[in-house]
Amino acid sequence: MNPGTTRRTVLATAAALGAAVALPLSLSAGTAHASAGDAAALRGRWHTLLTGGPGLDLADERIAAAVARIGRAATTAAKGLDPTATGGLFPDLTSTTLSNHVTTSFKRLATIATAWAVPGTPQYGDTALRDLLLGGIDWMLTNRYGPGHTRFDNDWDWEIGSALALSDATVLLYDTLGTERLTRITTAVLHYTPDPNLWRADRQIATGANRVWISTVVAVNAVLRDDGDALARVRDALSDVEGSGANSVLAFNDASAAAAGTGEGFYSDGSFLQHYKHPYTGGYGKELLNNLSRLLNLLAGTEWTVTDPDLDNVRVWVDEGFDPLLARGDVLASVCGREIARPSKQGHASAQTVIEAVLRLIPGFPGETAERFTALVKQWIAEDTYRDFLAVTDLASLVAARQVIGSAVPARGPLVAHKQHPRMDKAAHHRPSFALGISAYSTRIYNYESIQNENLHGWHLSDGMVLLHTDDLGHYSEDYWPTVDPTRLPGTTVLAGRPADAAGQRTTSTADWAGGAALPGTTLGAYGMELRAYGSSLRALKSWFCLDDVIACVGSGITADAGTAETVVENRKLRDPAAALLVNGTAAPSGAGWSAQLDKVRWLHLAGTGGYVFPETVTLKGLREDRTATWREINLKYGTDTPVTRPYLTLWQDHGTAPAGADYFWLQAPAASAERTRLWSAAPPVKLVARTTAVHAVRRCADGLLAANFWAAGAAQELTADGPASVLVRPEGKTVTVSLSDPTQLRSAVTVELAGRFTLASADPGVSVVPVTNGIRITADTAGRFGSTLNLTLKRS
Known part of the structure; x- marks a missing residue:
């Protein structure tokens, strides 16, 4: 039996969380190829994501402004475009050693094609521009991209960046391409990105955001080729069926089979790692969420709907992963990796991607989650007075955002919380x-x-x-x-x-x-x-x-x-x-x-x-x-x-x-x-209690709260610890709340003693207490807790 068979059976019988997204299709089970009408509907979904769909109200000031932005962007992108040139399609993108020149060339073509496809732009339906675009695609296929060319520099550009941009342009220009050119395009993309599970020239296992990116490329190419089997592999790749779930992007990395993988992706505490051990929620994490939301939209209600029950983890990604790391439209730089050094990622641009992704997720999580996400998006958009989301987002997201803002669900309100992410060594205080x-x-x-x-x-x-x-x-x-x-x-x-x-x-x-x-x-x-x-x-x-x-x-x-x-x-x-x-x-x-x-x-x-x-x-x-x-x-x-x-x-x-x-x-x-x-x-308002190489501790004067970090066994007034630990002791009337953890993530148990007369009122599983001569001894089972906090409440005797 294929090692993924049992898991696949489970997935096939789970509830389809994405079924509420618009344009549901009814396809017969086991069909390897969708009908022409089904393929057209799938292309239509992707076309809507790129253009906002048919029926845009151009009299609406926001819509009109977005359409104008698209037109201006295309005008800028088209500068220097020359399919008759020999050195490069664009005069500033001529390198044959820097692969981002290839991706940027395709991105410019996609930008121009978007304007050509959106009613109301100066470029809409322009036949001369259409021919220029087709000539540009032909130039890139002849001179830079496809089976006859040797890749150079960064694999990401060949398998993801260029492939996505070329696929977007292909969807936008589909009816004008002709069979031969379409085949040439899809063959070129398939040459670099044939498998949603693998990437790079040496065919490594794709993980985290890279797996979702690769899956997105394969999915859109499959739609263009009318290949239902490839769409089924995309659906299964998200759960890593072939690898028995070891590199599932939907499962938490600290749970089940995913714990045997590379560790890249989301954790149950909301942490996200990419490139093995880099905190990257605001970089690769946002791109994973962004592309997954687009894939779910594409596949919802079809034979290839994602039915993995781990898809429900997306709720935790948003609530525990992204929300605490956004500060009024900005993403905390500590989780953005090398993207902080890119001029294009300034000005709350990363938060825009997160908001757009959550907007796409709302229809697929009906009920309480949809309401919570709606309230969250409303808050995120309203509180960022530095950058007007509605003035910068794409047309499809603008339409969705206007619907969310106009809904009866109130905004969540400012976040007031203290959140720690032990799996990536970061903390946020709101x-x-x-x-x-x-x-x-x-x-x-x-x-x-x-x-x-x-x-x-x-x-x-x-x-x-x-x-x-x-x-x-x-x-x-x-x-x-x-x-x-x-x-x-x-x-x-x-x-x-x-x-x-x-x-x-x-x-x-x-x-x-x-x-x-x-x-x-x-x-x-x-x-x-x-x-x-x-x-x-x-x-x-x-x-x-x-x-x-x-x-x-x-x-x-x-x-x-x-x-x-x-x-x-x-x-x-x-x-x-x-x-x-x-x-x-x-x-x-x-x-x-x-x-x-x-x-x-x-x-x-x-x-x-x-x-x-x-x-x-x-x-x-x-x-x-x-x-x-x-x-x-x-x-x-x-x-x-x-x-x-x-x-x-x-x-x-x-x-x-x-x-x-x-x-x-x-x-x-x-x-x-x-x-x-x-x-x-x-x-x-806060006094220093201890500052040694064994313990740091402070006390809040207003209520007597004691907070301590023990680097080794030591004491801080009424509190002692048997080794490394972080502890909070908060008195409230006749009760005392104690929160503690093992920040080294190595100890099987943490033991602290608190002077005074107490009885146990409540405790998290794994926490026990026994009386000692001068107080109470608290033992917390920290094995496998990965630095998370355990809590208990004591009553004063």
Whole structure:
């Protein structure tokens, strides 16, 4: 028996979640080839995705504006198009060593073909333009793409990028192609991308987003060739039927057969990894969701409908994976991989892709999920006042978005949550006035990705980087990544100096401790990492205790054999170049070029950003500068050579040369007023309890909450631990809630003792308690929990 047979039987009998999508087809079971009418209907679905479909209301201002955008884009794309040229179809895309020139050529043809196919554009139905497009396709097939040509550079361009763009253009121009040209096109695509399970020249197993991309190419090509068997293989490839589910893109990687795969894809905690160990929700993850939503739309209601029960996991992807990583239209950069170094991914472009994908998913998840997704999309669109989604999205998504916005379902409201993703060493903290992301790495996760000559200065993206999102929604747009000082990213502890381009990329730490604990239903969390810097002897223990509107930042054990160690308090691109910086209430100079040593600092306030309280006075260094750079400096592949200049304010603590056991402690108060910051300086809302190489701990004054990260066995006042652990203890009247985890993800059990008289009220499975002389001993079974938090509630006796 084929090893996939049993799984296939299960899939065939499951509920078809995608059946509610429009244009359902009724096809006889076992048909290898759809009828001409069925194939035309499938092409029609894809055509609708590309053009918005028939019956567009051109009198609608939003529709008219979108149609005009398509026309303008086509005009730009058509510049220089010359099917009679010898060096290249476009004068700026002539390389025979850079494969993205091939993909970009096809993308331009698809852009022009879209305008030709959309009523209302200047190009609509233009016969001369049609002939130019056909000539362009012929030129590419003759000179660059197909069985007679040798691939070069990046496999992605040949098997995915070029294939998708050419297939889109083919659907748009289908009725004008003729049989011979159509056969030539589909044969060329099939040459590079014949199997939805495999890719690359050496036919590796396709995983994660690459598997969905490949499947999409095969599916559209199958529709064009009227090949039902190929569509069946696409459906099964999503579940990896041939591999017994090991590389299913629908199953969680930490569950069932998928645990035997490469680890690329989604996890049950909402994490997403690609390229083995890179956090990539905002890069490959969004592309997986995007293309899967298009495939589900194409196949819904047909013989090839995706019926895998694991398709239901998509709900978790959206709720636990994407939602916590979006901050008012921006995706946290710590999960976007090398895409942060691409000019085209600025300005909330990645979030646009996520929104478009969820819009496509809504019809396929009827009922409560559809309502929740509708509320979510409404919120995402409304809260991004930096970039108007309706003014930039494609026509099909615009039509769907207008329907969602006009529905009776209310918007979800701002996200207020603390979410940790243990499987990718990241945390996100959302409050009504700000969001904050923390980026770590460990033995389990790579530090950053720099391949294809991209993201050349990502050295410290996971060295404790803290990205603060305020009402300055364009902060991480408008050329932030090429202009920010990459050696002083906010929150990081580093050795001064500039590594070589791409130094240390794709490296895991030698430390296991990265993660934390979160109190469910609150915005209370403890997070931390043991930093062992790449390429140096720098070591540090770093904690962030996220206590609603205050983040307590604690560091200890900062040690290096040589070099000057620094911890960066802030590095902010200034919306207002003259934004006021108050130091203990006194304004610092606001002009570019200011630098100073700031002695006996008790509090700082930066207008438009928030406050910083130093319960122990500290010496800091400050710098205002206009930083000039080009995108080419961080991305040789897609960067431009145009210099851009942006104003920055940087504040850091200098730990000196070759420090031995240096430390730090401050309270970050995002979005706080200067007056609130001053008051908190006089009476800090959080006090330091412990800052050693065994434990970091703080206590919130208002309610006595104790938060602790244990690096080893130790004690923090009434709380002790037998080894590495992250613990929150929150008293509420006559009850105490305890949340704890094993951030090393290596321990079979974590044991802590809490002084006092308690009885157990409730506990998660795997948590047990026994009384001891001075209190209660709590033992949590952490084996196989992968850093997730376990909780219990105690009653005071």
